[in-house]
Amino acid sequence: MLKLMKVLALALFAVAIALPIWMPGTVEGQGGTEALTTDMDAKTPNDLFNGFGALGTPVDECVADPEPPTARGNGTFEDNKFIFSEREAVDDGLGPTYNDTGCVECHQFVDVGGFAQQMEFRAGHITNGLFVDAPGGQLVHARGTDSDIVEHITTGETVKAFRISISTLGDGFVECLSNTVLQNNVAAQPSGQRGTLTSVPVVEANNTLRIGRFGLKSQHAILLSFAGDAYLNEMGITNKFDGTNGRSSSNPAAGTTENPCTTAEGVVNCTGAPFDPVPDPEDDGGDVLAFADFMAATRAPGRQNPIPAAAVRGDPLFNSVGCAVCHTRTFTTAAPGTSINGGAFSVPTALGNKIIHPFSDFALHDIGTGDGIVQNAGQSTANQMRTAPLWGIRARNRFLHQGLNITITDVIQLHAGQATTARNNFNFLTAAQRSDLVAFVLSL
Ligand code: HEC
Ligand code: HEC
Numbered sequence: 001m002l003k004l005m006k007v008l009a010l011a012l013f014a015v016a017i018a019l020p021i022w023m024p025g026t027v028e029g030q031g032g033t034e035a036l037t038t039d040m041d042a043k044t045p046n047d048l049f050n051g052f053g054a055l056g057t058p059v060d061e062c063v064a065d066p067e068p069p070t071a072r073g074n075g076t077f078e079d080n081k082f083i084f085s086e087r088e089a090v091d092d093g094l095g096p097t098y099n100d101t102g103c104v105e106c107h108q109f110v111d112v113g114g115f116a117q118q119m120e121f122r123a124g125h126i127t128n129g130l131f132v133d134a135p136g137g138q139l140v141h142a143r144g145t146d147s148d149i150v151e152h153i154t155t156g157e158t159v160k161a162f163r164i165s166i167s168t169l170g171d172g173f174v175e176c177l178s179n180t181v182l183q184n185n186v187a188a189q190p191s192g193q194r195g196t197l198t199s200v201p202v203v204e205a206n207n208t209l210r211i212g213r214f215g216l217k218s219q220h221a222i223l224l225s226f227a228g229d230a231y232l233n234e235m236g237i238t239n240k241f242d243g244t245n246g247r248s249s250s251n252p253a254a255g256t257t258e259n260p261c262t263t264a265e266g267v268v269n270c271t272g273a274p275f276d277p278v279p280d281p282e283d284d285g286g287d288v289l290a291f292a293d294f295m296a297a298t299r300a301p302g303r304q305n306p307i308p309a310a311a312v313r314g315d316p317l318f319n320s321v322g323c324a325v326c327h328t329r330t331f332t333t334a335a336p337g338t339s340i341n342g343g344a345f346s347v348p349t350a351l352g353n354k355i356i357h358p359f360s361d362f363a364l365h366d367i368g369t370g371d372g373i374v375q376n377a378g379q380s381t382a383n384q385m386r387t388a389p390l391w392g393i394r395a396r397n398r399f400l401h402q403g404l405n406i407t408i409t410d411v412i413q414l415h416a417g418q419a420t421t422a423r424n425n426f427n428f429l430t431a432a433q434r435s436d437l438v439a440f441v442l443s444l
Pocket of ligand 2 (some may be wrong): 193321322323324325326327364365366367369370385386387388389390393398399400401402408411412415418419422423426441
């Protein structure tokens with residue numbers, strides 16, 4: 001009986017690979033040139049800059065302070081990288097509650113802008129079947145500038161999720177993908193596996209909607225909006241691009257008299273204290289422009305070099321078992337000069353018509369790993385996650401959104417829901433093929 005099932009399963013799998021089911025990796029691939037890549041080695045000098053804007057010279061603070069841009073693209077890469085790497089303090093507006101002191105603390109390896117093992121924590125509860133943020137917001141900060149205001153949640157918050165830091169390298173190319181390219185890609189996916197694209201506001205274009213692609217819920221469409229949000233939500237620094245007009249929340253007490261005690265449980269000593277003395281907005285937008293332009297000017301993560309023989313053998317298996325249905329291999333960015341981001345940005349030459357290999361469709365899927373958190377794409381996305389881009393994955397060793405899985409094999413076994421067929425197909429491979437496929441993933 002067992003033997004018969006195995007034969008049947010193998011036969012089914014043979015059919016699955018023989019069928020020209022769907023050809024991944026051909027999305028608007030004509031006419032572009034390969035994007036510049038970084039070798040993912042921190043020792044290699046000058047291989048992060050992709051040519052967007054001017055390179056500039058490394059900052060020496062004893063000689064001159066870094067200059068932030070005044071509009072997208074008019075600063076220098078070296079200044080922007082320095083600003084991205086700065087640590088902020090209370091008199092810069094840090095906190096009152098926050099997660100870390102600088103972007104680079106959570107986007108650091110193998111080089112500035114990359115991965116980190118830092119985690120953020122989100123929480124909420126279910127009311128009448130709907131996800132509701134924890135009081136004070138679903139993002140529960142890890143740190144505070146005063147021990148009395150460190151956030152604690154109550155037992156009422158039953159939905160709890162950690163998220164590990166991800167890389168921002170190559171994200172300028174992702175920003176320059178047109179909505180249509182992303183829509184066509186998803187439309188070509190088999191209906192049972194089709195991803196959900198989000199439509200999210202572009203802060204600096206009067207909240208015009210654009211297809212989301214950044215963050216674990218594809219909650220942002222452009223780097224400036226993400227950077228403004230991160231400066232506020234990861235570091236507590238209010239700014240012109242933070243989505244609340246430079247206020248840390250819609251609460252009338254937000255800003256200089258903000259009192260986060262109202263969101264905490266077990267806090268005893270917090271009556272009326274001005275925990276954050278710096279007036280809002282704490283940043284005039286210059287730092288946020290520097291963050292966005294630094295990320296936009298980074299090269300895409302490049303492949304392992306040389307590519308090991310096992311990875312070469314595993315390459316076609318990634319398509320034949322169906323991984324590439326969601327982990328889209330190839331996209332081409334919009335042509336230089338195309339107006340994007342609701343008209344607020346024009347695709348620069350360095351980023352236009354570039355072929356990239358992010359191994360993601362930037363869409364949300366339910367593969368059984370969902371964290372239950374709802375951001376800006378509606379309740380139906382509670383248990384969906386964005387297909388994790390696999391470019392650069394060999395540089396990290398903590399996987400899935402919580403960073404709690406250590407081997408690629410375990411990660412594949414956790415693919416269920418819309419990814420069940422791919423997982424089953426993987427399990428029908430021979431042991432040698434499975435190891436080749438893992439070698440391929442770890443060559444990205
Ligand atoms: C405490 C750690 C932490 C700090 C500090 C931090 N980030 Fe992040 N960042 C994360 C995590 C975790 C994610 C993914 C979580 C999510 O999407 O909710 C992320 C995601 C991102 C992304 C999306 C990348 C992609 O390709 O989808 C961008 C862009 C980003 N961060 C920019 C910044 C900037 C700019 C700063 C500084 C203002 C910053 N981050 C500070 C932890 C951090
Ligand atoms: C139906 C869509 C879908 C298919 C098919 C699919 N994946 Fe995924 N994959 C995802 C999503 C969504 C995530 C993120 C899940 C999370 O973080 O909870 C993910 C995450 C991953 C990760 C973790 C990446 C990281 O940075 O933590 C790896 C590795 C991975 N997939 C490999 C594969 C392989 C190999 C296959 C084929 C056997 C495959 N996937 C098939 C949607 C898919």
